Amino acid sequence: MLVNILVIGSGGREHALSWKLSQSSKVDTIFTAPGNGGTQNNVPINADDLDGLADFAQKNNCFTVVGPEDPLAAGIVDKFNKLGLKVFGPSQKAAQLESSKIWAKDFMKRNEIPSARFEIFDNAQKAQEYVESLDYNVVVKADGLAAGKGVIVCNSNDEAISAIQTILVKKTFGDAGNRIIVEERIDGIEASYIALSDGDVAIPMATSQDHKRIFDNDEGPNTGGMGAYSPTAIIDDNLTKIIQEEIIEKTIHAMKKEGIVFKGFLYAGIMIRDGKPFVLEYNVRMGDPECQPITMRMDFDLYDYLVASVDGTLSSLPPASWKLQSAVCVVLASKGYPESYSKNDEITGFDSISNGAIVFHAGTKKSGEKILSNGGRVLGVTALGDSLESAITNVYSAIEKITWSQKYNRTDIGKKGLSYL
Ligand SMILES: Nc1ncnc2c1ncn2[C@@H]1O[C@H](COP(=O)(O)OP(=O)(O)O)[C@@H](O)[C@H]1O
Ligand SMILES: [Mg+2]
Structure with a gap:
């Protein structure tokens, strides 16, 4: 029997996921909520209307694929599971890896996953004193989801102090900035590493590299991402092995040990310094725009792999194969x-x-x-x-x-x- 799919989201990532899923012989109709000018069968329900989405998925017998982080952080997967609906993505607890940067940093620290040195603050004065005591540059991060704007990379103490003011005092990012992380700035080469997990195993997706700044030569302010390519030679076989074992698998296993089964795409934003990878952040979904070149290189039925992530049967599938292009x-x-x-x-x-x-x-x-x-x-x-x-x-x-x-x-x-x- 063919299955209907509901893809939640409205970005390039969601268009790419729908495009790839539509190639599966097992898939019937793909709906997108709310979708965009390129997606098919758009359903006018926003990604934050969890009741409306559940209702639609139930009536149309859909397997649901959640693209963006906000509905995941709001607990869409838990809700759908309670209703007996099949849904791809991490639970609300598992989504904390992205929805609270502080939770993620504490998790990495207690599980010895390589990441920048840091301290947590809710008091601007104390944060400032800390910055002034350091002999290296820092990055100041709002704890919560801030649509990719809550991170300020600083070139001096003055910039760090003004970043602390922006987030903790001016509350530019609202409650997402009730607490901040002040962490060491790691200067290196940034790349993206994404894996698909069922809670036990994690299958690597093809490597990729985003271009975050608005202007050529990585100049100007950060954006949601201005382009990406796959694969990237900066993550060679040796580094792939290190990231896969010491970051991705370690994360999945530590989550399980802490009682949280991580199902879905696990994205590690990596900074490579002197050949060593550091986790800058986790995302609990595909990157956008990394998703677009990665899906174009997929030489497998994505639907099969998403179902196996939900069912906990990824280890029974053949390794994901990729176009060599x-x-x-x-x-x-x-x-x-x-x-x-x-x-x-x-x-x-x-x-x-x-x-x-x-x-x-x-x-x-x-x-x-x-x-x-x-x-x-x-x-x-x-x-x-x-x-x-x-x-x-x-x-x-x-x-x-x-x-x-x-x-x-x-x-x-x-x-x-x-x-x-
Ligand atoms: N410790 C760090 N050292 C150097 N650059 C960093 C560091 N943390 C973040 N960045 C830069 O800031 C960008 C945004 O930070 P990130 O943690 O990915 O948050 P978000 O994607 O939620 O904005 C990163 O892509 C990276 O370029
Ligand atoms: Mg990021």
Whole structure:
């Protein structure tokens, strides 16, 4: 019997997951809630309306796949499980690895998972004194979810003190900033490591590297991610083994020992310094935009693997196999992102893409036959190539075809990957 799927979310990650799941011979209709201008069968229920989503999944007999972190942190998986609905993703307790950075840091400390030195504060004066006692630069982090904005990387004590004020005193991130982490700034090369777990085993996904800053050469403010490629040579076989065993498996096993079964995608944001990996943070879902190049390289039925994660049967599946090609995703954003930008601008050129590139939608919406911009990160154009260099050529030739008045993209996505080869 074919199964219906409900993908929750509205970003490029969710479009990519739907795209891959739609290739499964076991899948019937894929619904997306609330979806975007590129996703099929959009259901007008927001990701925070857990009752509405449960009701829809029940009536349409869906296997639900949760894309973003907010519904996971709100306990959507626990809720669906209570109702007997099949749902992919971690429980609310397991999602604490992402929803409380303090919980995650304490967890890593007691389980000896490599991460930056840190202290926790709820008092600005004490945090400031701590900063002044250190002889290294720090990063100041709000504890809770802050839509990727609650982390301030500091170049001096003055910057750290102003970051402490921003989060703890001005409360720029609301209650997410009731407590902060002040941690050592680790200067190295950042990459993403994502695995799929069923609570016992963890299958590595292909390696990838994001480009967080808005401008070329990694300059300017942090964004949700301006592009990503897979695989990345910076995580070689040796480092893969270390990260897989000493970070991912250690995390899954320690969670289990503490009574929390982690099912879902476990994402470790890694900083590599002198060949040694440090965990900057966990996410409990696929990265966006890393998901786009990773799904394009999947040479397996993603539905089978997501079901096995839920059922606890991942060890009975063959290892995930990957296309040997490289994949590169370039994010097309609205000018002005990550600050202010316009919406409702018409985008054209979708039909002229011919070289196998896929246009994953993020901040778009449909208006009749037209596609309009509807967010900061608008599209994630993704292409394969027999080498990283050819994937870069392919993706940049594809994005030329897509035009709108406010289009902005980095011109160097994947380039740093060439320097590790
Ligand atoms: N200890 C650290 N040293 C250096 N850079 C860091 C450190 N922690 C975070 N960063 C930088 O800040 C970015 C955002 O931090 P992260 O912990 O991933 O939080 P979030 O994704 O929730 O904003 C990271 O991608 C990394 O570039
Ligand atoms: Mg991050």
